[in-house]
Amino acid sequence: MNKYKLRFKPYGSIAILIEWPKEINRDILKNRILFKRKIKTEMADYILDTVPAYNSLTVFFDTSKIKYSGVVKKAKEIYEMKYKDLKLPYKLWKIPICYDESFGIDLNEMAKSRNLSKEEIIQLHSSAIYDVHFIGFLPGFLYLGGLPEEIHFNRKATPRQKIVKGAVGIAGGQTGIYPRESPGGWNIIGNSPIDFFDVNQDRPCFTSAGDRLQFVAVDKSTYEKILGKVKAGTYIIESKDYGQ
Template sequence: MTYQLKYKPFGEQSVLIEWPQIISKEILKDVLSFKAKLEAEKRIHDVNHAYNSLLVSFNDFTNGLESKINELEAIYNTAHIVNKYAFKRWRIPVCYDTHFGIDLHELALTNNLSVDEVIRRHSTISYTVYFIGFLPGFLYLGGLDKTLYTPRKASPRLKIEKGAVAIGGGQTGIYPSESPGGWNIIGNSPINFFDIKAQTPCFANAGDEIQFYQVSKEIHSNIKTLVEAGVYQIESEVIND
């Protein structure tokens, strides 16, 4: 499937390409397909993607915007032929104990749900990784149950613990490092989402899926010990889409 794309100038040597402004797995696959094609082009310096857009930077922009848009359109018309995908589904342990989930009770009350029901609904969905940003290793996930949509905090906290699992608006995510933040904290994962010393600092890629599963405080502590020792292996399986 192809889409009617919008092409806009962005800075001196870049073009912003926009898809329909919705969060969709089909659009993501089209974005990634186009991105892969562009990354093989020597005339293109860099390509970055978001939920429904690509930012394309050229090595040489002397022929002007219209020429570059024509080039991009020609490439896009072949990009959609790539239709075989092999992604991974990662199983991520989360402790939803209120020791970690400091906003869990308030979030449950806001949404007229029990705490157990919030946990059940949050941990029974496979979330799609759309892109990685904000912080190194911060996964932008799509697929949150609409009954869990919760506005961000009116006053962001100055410090959110590493591994905090949170909900902000219609999104859920994990803080990969200690940082300020305004999302609602419902739990904590003991694994590393970004390790600068690793060959692949962030294990997940756009198009992968994240499946949370509940663990106790004791198991959370045990996994954290294994992670710190460098011997913990995240469970995963290949999924074809």
């Protein structure tokens, strides 16, 4: 598993911060997820929680059972081990997005700033396959990697006080969907009718880190039909299982 040179640093008195190179790609994502799984298995007696990010994993431990130096030593040993079961199965989810100008409120400004057409931005955004790196900020907010460089846009200088549920945004090299109404500074290009977090489900968020997403452009009429099915509880998100 020891593909990268990791950095281990204290994170307060009850956690360590493990860092990977500052890149956003699937290889680091896979390495981090598999390492997290091994840590939670091999160190189950004294690990309290783990919190992932794009290039890091924060590990909280029980100080009554182990010291910081012991956690670092054991984690390094685990990372250096050779494993045979290093596959990362995943689901590819097809997520409908409506890029209609009533939803894509920043598309015109974005297109002008890059000398691109709105159609080119939509095509680039919907043709990529994105990796789910982690979930945070809001319950069900997916941090996605894999955005084409041509449509990397800085966050807005002044965040909006209200971004509607389902809004699809771009910030830097990231794209994501607001699972509920929230303030936000991302550039909004469309909207998805899907529920990304539902407390009434056994799994409130249908996807998890390691899965992949592809956006499917739909017109406003199709969007409304899907939204009706989502509200009725009859819509099934298209997905396919893959082994890796």
